[in-house]
Amino acid sequence: MLSRDHSRPPRGPADPRRRERVIAATEEVLLEHGLDGLTHRAVARQAEVPLGSTTYYFATIDDLRYVALQRVVRRYIAWMHQWAESLGDIGPEGLADALADLIVTAHAEYRQQIVVDFELTVAAMRHPELRELATVYSTATTAMLARRTTPARAMALTAAMDGMSMLGLVSPEPLRRDDIRAAFRAILAPGSVAGREAE
Numbered sequence: 001m002l003s004r005d006h007s008r009p010p011r012g013p014a015d016p017r018r019r020e021r022v023i024a025a026t027e028e029v030l031l032e033h034g035l036d037g038l039t040h041r042a043v044a045r046q047a048e049v050p051l052g053s054t055t056y057y058f059a060t061i062d063d064l065r066y067v068a069l070q071r072v073v074r075r076y077i078a079w080m081h082q083w084a085e086s087l088g089d090i091g092p093e094g095l096a097d098a099l100a101d102l103i104v105t106a107h108a109e110y111r112q113q114i115v116v117d118f119e120l121t122v123a124a125m126r127h128p129e130l131r132e133l134a135t136v137y138s139t140a141t142t143a144m145l146a147r148r149t150t151p152a153r154a155m156a157l158t159a160a161m162d163g164m165s166m167l168g169l170v171s172p173e174p175l176r177r178d179d180i181r182a183a184f185r186a187i188l189a190p191g192s193v194a195g196r197e198a199e
Helices: 018-033 040-047 051-057 061-086 092-109 111-126 128-145 151-170 177-187
Strands: none
Touching: 018 040, 018 051, 018 061, 018 111, 040 051, 040 061, 061 111, 061 128, 092 111, 092 151, 092 177, 111 128, 111 151, 128 151, 151 177
């Protein structure tokens, strides 16, 4: 007879973190299988809880999807803030280099995250309740970049980041860092200064 593993959290009514584990499991299912693979049964299996636990806290798939996507978006914002804070005092060329490194790193280490980001964007086209959440990526990124350059260039950089991120997902070969950097440098033309156009 197997002995009980006392290191694992309780699974019954005495489990005060069950709701949080269901949310965490939903995020894991999203990252692994995408929006199409999200079901109550898959989440219950991932969280190691009875199926009824997922529907108790989140009655519909829409409820599950929204709360998990909130976590994904918040993690992205925290990651971007950390990245922006690490830049220090850099000029346009330095910012172009940093953005190129960011794109390369994201595709190498956070590919699943990027896929979910774009799936959320596509889903928001048909689900109005997701639109505000879906736009957080671009608005947060643009706001952070606007501290380093003009608002117009920040918006252009964000659009370029989105485009290159999508291209990187479907391209048969990884995007070349030099090509990415050249695109950013074309936007961050010499003469730009933080927060305004050069006089």
